[in-house]
Amino acid sequence: MRETVDVQLADRSYKIEIGTGLIDQAGALIAPLLRRKRVAIVTDENVGALHLDALLAGLSKDGIDACSLLLPAGEATKSWAFLEQTVEWLLDQKIERDDVIIAFGGGVIGDLTGFAASILRRGVRFVQIPTSLLAQVDSSVGGKTSINSPHGKNLVGAFYQPQLVLADVGLLDTMTKRDFLAGYGEVVKYGMLGDAAFFSWLEQNAGAMADGDVAKRIYAVQRCCEMKAEIVAEDETEQGVRALLNLGHTFCHALEAATGYSDRLLHGEGVAIGCALAFETSMRLGLCSQEDPSRVRAHLSAMGQKVDLRDIDGDLPDAAALVDLMYQDKKVKDGKLGFIMARGIGDAFTTRDVDLDVVRAVLKDSADL
Secondary structure, three states, X not given: OEXXXXXXXXXXXXXXXXEOOOOOOHXXXXXXXXXXXXXXXXXXXXXXXXXXXXXXXHHHOOOOEEEEEEEOXXXXXXXXXXXXXXXXXXXXXXXXXXXXXEEEEOHHHHHHHHHHHHHHHHOOEEEEEEOOHHHHHHHOOOOEEEEEEOOEEEEEEEEOOOOEEEEEHHHHHHOOHHHHXXXXXXXXXXXXXXXXXXXXXXXXXXHHHHOOOHHHHHHHHHHHHHHHHHHHHHOOOOOOHHHHHHOOHHHHHHHHHHXXXXXXXXXXXXXXXXXXXXXXXXXXXXXXXXXXXXXXXHHHHHOOOOOOHHHOOOOOOOHHHHHHHHOOOOOOEOOEOOEEEEEEOOEEEEEOOOOHHHHHHHHHHHHOO
16 A cells, blocks of 8 residues: 655655555665665664664665665754764765765654755755654655754754655554654644644544554555645745744744753654644634634643643743743744744644743643642
């Protein structure tokens, strides 16, 4: 079973293949892109231990040789140090401009490798093979590549589209429950921001999807990719509508900075909390009904998600300090914070006209026991 989503970007258009067994077919799917039968794979130690041999076997079926770099797993790898290591390794391997680099991992590897590809020899082609739910529905699609800075998350990067995305949902079977649910934070975001019917579908089917239903997993990944592809085709470099994909992220990025980009808070967990906070703020600003944030919280809780600041282990800065952290967000313009607010489930919009006293009150209430 396989589905295909097209990302329409003129001469930079590409396909997202979604299904099972794609790692086994990787050689046949990637071979048409190659000018010589050699690729470089960047992955992390966890993914490498689980899946690298299978990918190498899939490539070798079509006579494709591969070299591989294994980096430490975790958000800390999205840094200057590992970007330098990756670029220098690719140069050591004599990767040419016409070669293909494979980003084989979750969002961290995809972001780092894509950015390395964008700057190596002023641009080397790359393929995304996302191995996590979060990467399959979001970070591998749309060409955002980046590393983090001590000043904040994703502050150094480039828009650089892949040549192909292979989303093999069979790989999700090896994810921990926590990592899978963190990825689900990005899945449900799509329903909240622009597809109320998809949110309703998730309320009915997400439990089965989490329990391993392959058809439901393929549909969920496909629907998220369809929505993102449509938005990216309209606004590739986030000048307008693409900002909607940041629903929950202004809150999330501040919380990630406050927790030191550590395992205390995974990105998708922060997105889930951020979406709950965005709907609560929207309700208090009179933008949506009280039912909407209640419904969001109920579904996230039913899926075992974190929904409040008090669900994060350890101490956090106070509400005022968290708002200060938001000012390092990429969406700050003319000194004003950009927020994604909602008129209802499936009806999000961008605004810079948000009363920060309301935001502070929402954060405070979310942290208080």
